[in-house]
Amino acid sequence: xYIVENYGLAVALCWVTMFCWGSWGNTQKLAAKTWRYxxxxxxxxxxxxxxxxxxxxxxxxxxxxxxxxxEDLLQASxxxxxxxxxxxxxxxxxxxxxxxxxxxxxxxxxxxxxxGLALVLGVFVNYFSTPxxxxxxxxLGVFLIVLAIIFNGFASSKVAKAxxxxxxxxxxIVIAICAGILMSFFYRFVAxxxxxxxxxxxxxxxxxxxxxxxxxxxxxxxxxxxxxxxVMKKPFxxxxxxxxxxxxxxxxxxxxxxxxxxxWALGTACSYIAAGKAGPAxxxxxxxxxxxxxxxxxxxxxxxxxxxxKSINLLLTVMLILFISGxxxxxxxxxx
Numbered sequence: 001x002y003i004v005e006n007y008g009l010a011v012a013l014c015w016v017t018m019f020c021w022g023s024w025g026n027t028q029k030l031a032a033k034t035w036r037y038x039x040x041x042x043x044x045x046x047x048x049x050x051x052x053x054x055x056x057x058x059x060x061x062x063x064x065x066x067x068x069x070x071e072d073l074l075q076a077s078x079x080x081x082x083x084x085x086x087x088x089x090x091x092x093x094x095x096x097x098x099x100x101x102x103x104x105x106x107x108x109x110x111x112x113x114x115x116g117l118a119l120v121l122g123v124f125v126n127y128f129s130t131p132x133x134x135x136x137x138x139x140l141g142v143f144l145i146v147l148a149i150i151f152n153g154f155a156s157s158k159v160a161k162a163x164x165x166x167x168x169x170x171x172x173i174v175i176a177i178c179a180g181i182l183m184s185f186f187y188r189f190v191a192x193x194x195x196x197x198x199x200x201x202x203x204x205x206x207x208x209x210x211x212x213x214x215x216x217x218x219x220x221x222x223x224x225x226x227x228x229x230x231v232m233k234k235p236f237x238x239x240x241x242x243x244x245x246x247x248x249x250x251x252x253x254x255x256x257x258x259x260x261x262x263x264w265a266l267g268t269a270c271s272y273i274a275a276g277k278a279g280p281a282x283x284x285x286x287x288x289x290x291x292x293x294x295x296x297x298x299x300x301x302x303x304x305x306x307x308x309x310k311s312i313n314l315l316l317t318v319m320l321i322l323f324i325s326g327x328x329x330x331x332x333x334x335x336x
Contacts, residue, residue, distance in 0.1 A: 001066040001210055002059040002273070003199050010277035011331055013270040014286035020267025022111065022293025025102055027260030029302060031253055037103045038232045039246050040257045041096060045224045047261020048268075052217035055269050060210025065200045069210050076215075077205030080193040084212045087189035088219020094118070094182035095220075096227050097175050100236050105172025106302065111294030112152040112319070113173055117180030119288035120146055123281050125188045130196070132279025133334040141329030142285070148322035152295070155305070155315040168237065175236065190216050190272070191280040199276045209272035217265065282334040289330075292323040 004010050024044075031040040060069035067075070094114075101110035123142050127135065193215070195206040202208055207215065232241050267287065275283040295316075299305055305312060 001061065001063055001068065001199075001208055003063070003065050004273050004277050007277050007334065010274040010283070011286065011334075013274040014278060014283055017267040017271040017274070017283075017287035018289040019293055020263050020270070020290075021115075021287055022290030023297065024260045024264040024267075025111065025294055026297055026301070027256050027263070028099060028102055031256045031260075032103065035249060035253050035257075036235075036238070036241055036245075037099045038228060038235065038241060039249065040253075040260070041099055041228055042224070042246055043254050043257020044099075044261040044264070045092070045221050045228075047258035048265040049217045049221045049261075050258070051262045051265035052214040052269070055265070056210040056214050060208065066208055067202055069208075069214075072202070072208050072211040073214070075204065076207055076211065080206050081215055083189045084193040084207060084215040085219040087186045087193070088216040088221075089223040090182060090189065091186035091216070092220040092223045093227050094179045094186065096224075096231055097179035097182065100231065101172045101176035101179060103172075104237060105169050105176065106298050109152070109169070109298070110172060110176045110179075111291045111298070112149055114176035114179040114183065115288055115291045115294070116145060116149040116152070117177060118183035119285055119291065120149075121181065121184030122187055122288065123285045125184055126191065126284050127281035129188055130191065130280050133282050135333075137329050138281065138285070138333035141326040141333060144322045144326035144329065145291075148319045148326065149291075151315050151319040151322065155312045155319070171236065187280065187284045191275060194272070194275070196276045196280065209269070209275070213265070213269055213272055216268075278334050282330060285330045286327065289323070289327045292320060292327070295320070295323075 004013065027044075028037055028040055031037075056069035060072075066072075098110060098114045101114055104110075120142055123138065127133075127138065190212055193207045194209055194212050195202040199208065232243075234240070267290075271283050271287045278286070299316065305316065
């Protein structure tokens with residue numbers, strides 16, 4: 001299997017993670033023109049599962065180091081399989097809430113609030129389980145990101161006051177907070193299933209990043225029949241929808257959902273293989289810089305703050321500066 005050999009490459013892969021995690025929401029926005037997010041989400045989940053399988057059978061099976069993808073799955077201990085599977089279930093619950101928040105409040109609000117909160121809480125969870133990096137610099141970077149989230153919240157509240165859909169936007173923010181709390185825990189369970197300290201000769205029973213991603217994706221797919229079915233029957237906004245409506249979508253709409261899942265899964269795959277050199281806390285934190293990427297998409301492509309007064313633009317500018325500064329510190333924290 002392919003193994004990352006140095007910290008610089010690990011950081012570069014984390015930037016790929018950041019871009020992918022912050023960009024998949026664009027596919028939901030595209031599909032939303034004719035497609036409810038609950039229906040989009042089925043294709044999104046299938047896209048994640050398909051990508052994880054292809055990733056394992058290609059990069060996870062080539063090379064002489066580590067264990068091959070199929071071999072690794074066959075030797076895995078049930079405890080570690082369940083850990084990766086549980087990570088997928090937790091992620092799916094949180095991501096369905098995040099998708100709902102995107103549909104209600106927009107990318108530039110849902111991601112900074114939901115994913116930003118997940119970043120802050122997740123760094124603590126992942127660092128104290130596997131300490132790696134300078135804690136002072138790492139948590140200073142996290143503090144700056146907390147400030148960025150606060151500034152985004154101020155900007156969002158000012159827009160909401162001037163908006164006719166104020167109630168819907170506020171509901172989106174509350175759902176994003178719930179999503180962020182849940183999302184902060186999923187990475188820890190997946191990381192616990194992998195032997196990140198010795199990828200060349202992994203501990204017997206533990207998973208490699210490639211097989212862990214596949215088991216994680218299975219957890220997402222299986223749990224979707226519970227979580228997404230509930231949301232379809234009891235939607236946060238709008239009328240209930242049936243499974244028959246999913247099969248009425250055209251090929252282009254389904255492909256957009258599959259693309260969204262593939263983009264997210266690529267980012268996750270890069271995060272997992274980078275975690276061996278960067279450490280789970282740093283790898284996770286840099287990936288969750290997706291908040292900034294999503295905010296930029298929302299601001300400049302989807303025009304979610306179009307017509308906002310200069311005071312809101314100033315708040316958003318400060319938010320981006322704080323976020324970038326926080327990410328730089330997180331990178332530097334692992335370079336020692």
